[in-house]
Amino acid sequence: xxxxxxxxxxxxxxxxxxxxxxxxxxxxxxxxxxxxxxxxxxxxxxxxxxxxxxxxxxxxxxxxxxxxxxxxxxxxxxxxxxxxxxxxxxxxxxxxxxxxxxxxxxxxxxxxx
Amino acid sequence: xxxxxxxxxxxxxxxxxxxxxxxxxxxxxxxxxxxxxxxxxxxxxxxxxxxxxxxxxxxxxxxxxxxxxxxxxxxxxxxxxxxxxxxxxxxxxxxxxxxxxxxxxxxxxxxxxx
Numbered sequence: 596x597x598x599x600x601x602x603x604x605x606x607x608x609x610x611x612x613x614x615x616x617x618x619x620x621x622x623x624x625x626x627x628x629x630x631x632x633x634x635x636x637x638x639x640x641x642x643x644x645x646x647x648x649x650x651x652x653x654x655x656x657x658x659x660x661x662x663x664x665x666x667x668x669x670x671x672x673x674x675x676x677x678x679x680x681x682x683x684x685x686x687x688x689x690x691x692x693x694x695x696x697x698x699x700x701x702x703x704x705x706x707x708x
Numbered sequence: 709x710x711x712x713x714x715x716x717x718x719x720x721x722x723x724x725x726x727x728x729x730x731x732x733x734x735x736x737x738x739x740x741x742x743x744x745x746x747x748x749x750x751x752x753x754x755x756x757x758x759x760x761x762x763x764x765x766x767x768x769x770x771x772x773x774x775x776x777x778x779x780x781x782x783x784x785x786x787x788x789x790x791x792x793x794x795x796x797x798x799x800x801x802x803x804x805x806x807x808x809x810x811x812x813x814x815x816x817x818x819x820x821x822x
Binding site: 626628630635636637638639640643653683685687689694695696697698699701702 | 712717741743745751752753755758760799801803805806807808809810811812813814815
């Protein structure tokens with residue numbers, strides 16, 4: 596099994612550009628989420644989804660959009676990139692809302708110039 | 709509000725030393741879950757342990773052990789006889805029952821020197 600797959604692994608953008616970070620899981624997990632990791636701040640929840648068609652905001656949602664059209668995929672969109680969005684982004688999934696351990700992707704390192 | 713505090717930013721030890729990583733949490737819920745994750749230099753996040761609030765029994769897995777004390781809201785992690793491969797950033801995290809949203813601490817960077 597591939598688990599949670601994130602693409603791309605690295606990306607450099609210019610301020611104002613848009614892009615989509617891809618996340619796919621092959622474990623038929625209902626719950627998926629996006630976190631960002633910044634130095635000295637741990638990981639913070641951006642958006643999450645409890646199933647196809649259902650999304651909600653986390654702690655730091657501003658500047659990001661998500662959608663969940665299938666169980667497998669949960670893309671994260673930056674509409675107009677800003678330097679403050681320079682970070683490492685992690686996608687995670689888990690089987691349901693019974694607080695099972697989340698499986699994380701390998702991360703996407705994003706730099707906004 | 710939920711909060712996880714890992715006061716130790718960085719710890720350095722010499723191989724074979726024992727080391728304890730501290731984690732203190734805050735939550736109003738009576739049912740919650742605590743986790744530890746390891747992030748090695750390669751960057752991925754590796755799940756280590758999950759513990760629910762009703763299970764205060766300490767757990768040991770090889771050189772790793774965890775001490776959960778509700779009275780002090782702490783969930784500390786001890787590595788016995790540390791090895792260079794233990795060098796990583798370790799995160800403690802909290803989630804309330806019924807939601808998989810994780811609240812992470814800021815992490816503790818452990819460096820084990822040969």
